[in-house]
Amino acid sequence: MDLISLYPTWYEPTVGSGWVVAFIATFHVLASHTSVGAALLFAYLSHKAYREDREDLLDFVKKYGLFLLVFTYVAGSITGPGIWYSTTVASPNGIGALIHSFVWKWATEWVFFVIEVVGVYMIVYLVGKVDKRTHMKISVIFGVASLATMLIIVGILSFMMLPGKEAWFQDGGYLNGFYGTNTFIQMAMRMAFMFTMTAVVGGIVVAGIKDPAFKKEMARKLGWLGIISTIIGAALFQLYLKAVPDQALLVMENRLPSYFQPSIIAVLAGTLAYFILTMIRPQVLVQAFAGGMAVVILVAGLWPEETARESMRKPWVAGQYVYSNQVIGRDVPGMGIKSQIPLLEKEGILKAHPFTPDNLRTVNDGNKIQAGKFIAMVYCSNCHSPSKTGIRPLHRYIPDNITEARMEKYVKGVLTTGNIAYMPKMPMLDSEVKALSAFLVMNKKGGEKAVDAAIQQEIKDRNHAYAEKQAESKVAMTQEVK
């Protein structure tokens, strides 16, 4: 039997597995971008401290470093692999595609991680224990190593949207997959915004400075850093939009929530206003205000940005060949990868899925709802929650008065053919179309409770029929013996 590389499905009913990934990823972006930006800032400040023989700058580096160590390094270093964990369970083939193409790049990044982790401890704990020149050298190495981690990961992130060069599909090769227009513009944009985050989070440390003159100096330094990086980042974002595929722009125009554009503009404007205010009147910079601003950046700035990036990739989740529902939807001759669509068209999803229970491999009247739910979980649940809550719930897309016949027409005419631009093509046998439609209609009208009750009834009837059959064959055997 031909099977395709599909794993069991994990379904988180309250928020949806996609959002679990997004929560962890967004938090990680704040922590990691701040860390890299701060690492470069430390290099600059340590250099200045060495040249001008200043203790206060080193003290600031120590305090900001300790703050980073506890909040961003702890959380950042755990949520980094945490993204692997969450994508492993929500999108195993998506992360698998990235890992198998870029394993050595990740391993290379790991070398820099080790340098970073050792470096941050040294920067914090060796202030006053080594001479300033040595501290400066450690800071410069730490800063460049941190930057290297970002350079490496951005290439992988941009591959998620689009392999660097079109030639990758035909010829394969790590370099073709890694480097492209999308990579470099995204890299520049992220570098700009990471300085914005560094300036905002650094405000929490500046707020704690007792000496008014030094506080003013640092507020100005961070203020200028923040203003310049925010303006450059906003300009680069416009350029970035020109480097993504047309399909992504189409999705962005049609699918992104209405609050996306205004919230991004509001956050940018608010951020600039914040920096100007803290530069003019450093005394307003207190820890709660700076901390609140970091939360604003996280919630109103990063969250929509990460959501947008995730949405714009649709229907793909990685490299424009792995669909968001984990099916491989395109040939990649350069990597010897074959589309799984032809097999699914021939055999159906139930036979091709390795984890389909034996009694669901063929749809019949006794398993229709359970088979339909299984198909929905495999094909739909990565982007549409079958429950009432969560990510884009399925029931919201179905009219109230729908009939099964109408639903079947829609599923067959639109979903199995891939007629929606941002949704994968989902091949199904006719019997599977009927099962999915029956499930969708029942889920719409009765919700999860009705679905579960129907499945339990199907199982009960099946067990009953099986028990009767067993009894009959036992009687037949007894009679034969007699």
Next chain:
Amino acid sequence: MDASQVTQITDLMYALRNPAGLPTYPIIFVGLSVLTFALHILFVQLMLGTSVITLVGAFSQNAYWRRLGSAMLEVAKVSVSVAIVVGVAPLLFVQVVYDPHWYTSNVLSADWVIGFIVLLILGYWAMYYYYFVNGANKDKTATPKARWSMLTSLALMLVVGFIMHSLTSQILHPELWKSWYLQKNGMLDYSGDKLHEWNLWRYAFFISLSIPVAGGMLVTYRRFKSVREDADMAYLNWAAEVGKKWIKVGSVISTLLYVGWMMTLPETARNFATSFWGIAGGVAVIFYAIWAQIRLNGEARFCSYMALPMALVIGLVVAISREMLRYDILNGFFHYDFWDYKIVFDWYSTGLFFLTFAIVGGVVLSYFLTIAWKAGQTVGVYTPSAFVNRLGTLSIWIVVLWVLQFFVVGFYIWAR
């Protein structure tokens, strides 16, 4: 299990392989996975062992224990970071070669996989909380505050370890994956809210190794601090004696737990317990006690520095045994051969990693660790020698050149 069932399971595992293949030979990934796992677990054990010493110190009235607890908290803090960052590597490599197994195991326990992240962050923060509450107090013999937070930290770390242990154990039971997905009542379980498999002997064995490893740390601690001008030799000698005892007693406990693990292996592991690697793991552990008895007599100045590398070597033997067990089950019983993984060679990225590892990692970490080592042994401000300074300058050039090559190659490919 009959032959046709085994074939079905083997087909399932092969079907789940990632079609992108590997950029080089699978044995390289397995080798790196074993090596980095040994390093990772050493720091995990160091973190757990020194956390226990911190707690013993926190609850003891003995001034030496108090001081030792406070000193070992510093080691525990750094060890968590290092354990996490080093743990990224085996986590990466296991996804490469054992992707069918790792991904299935994780998806079937997804809630725990996500919980792992949250619990680890909380455990780490709890340790820092304890540190911040007590760190500023110059009197290291005073009764520490917020001892609950250190207890919480250790408890959370043990839970985190158990989750990881369970996920790894689930890999070894492909014959049960489908039954875990399909519940007894016939419903499919999409929730991922259960841990399905564990072996308490195996878990206890890996955790118990924290005792001898922490013992090795104490012996090293005495040796490292003994060269400082302000060294309190009575206290340091006492710490080293505790360390020697922990190595010996801990190794015996660990060996017994190892035997327990070997005796409770699943049927699919057949004769592994009596195989060479099955025996080698246990022998390696008890060897640590014997080594300590012979080599750590008296001051043992050189051997004290060997205590942790020796623990690493022993951990490496155990890590190889662990890998052989996995191979024995997945290949020996289920005929899933990781050697025949499709290979799509990529020489550039393979070469770049090894060069980065050797040159960037080698030079920069040599510089960093030299500075950290010397600064730790110096009272007051440490000023490096001209040679060490040159090593620092070289390190800067190496990382800058690495970034430059990244852009030069990148722009060339982009413009091509």
